[in-house]
Amino acid sequence: MADWTSDAADAIERSVALVRDRTIEPARKATLGLVFGTLAALIAIPAVVLLLIGFFRILVLCFQGEVWLAWMTLGGIFIAAGAFCWKQRTP
Numbered sequence: 001m002a003d004w005t006s007d008a009a010d011a012i013e014r015s016v017a018l019v020r021d022r023t024i025e026p027a028r029k030a031t032l033g034l035v036f037g038t039l040a041a042l043i044a045i046p047a048v049v050l051l052l053i054g055f056f057r058i059l060v061l062c063f064q065g066e067v068w069l070a071w072m073t074l075g076g077i078f079i080a081a082g083a084f085c086w087k088q089r090t091p
Contacts, residue, residue: 052074055074056070056074059073059074
């Protein structure tokens with residue numbers, strides 16, 4: 001006759017492990033993704049803004065103070081990038 005107490009304890013432990021694997025682990029992975037995604041966005045967005053400001057300043061210096069030409073160049077780059085993205089979209 002087997003030891004029913006250890007069998008019952010093992011069955012309970014397997015049940016709890018199964019429930020944990022199906023509920024807690026996906027929630028933990030989703031939370032980690034949310035936290036690290038937010039952190040990446042909080043770092044990337046200001047970095048991109050500062051790079052664009054620096055690029056604009058370099059354009060103004062290259063065009064010898066002609067700010068309108070820097071705006072036109074930067075606008076053209078953004079229009080070209082938008083047109084490329086528009087062309088790549090799926091209908």
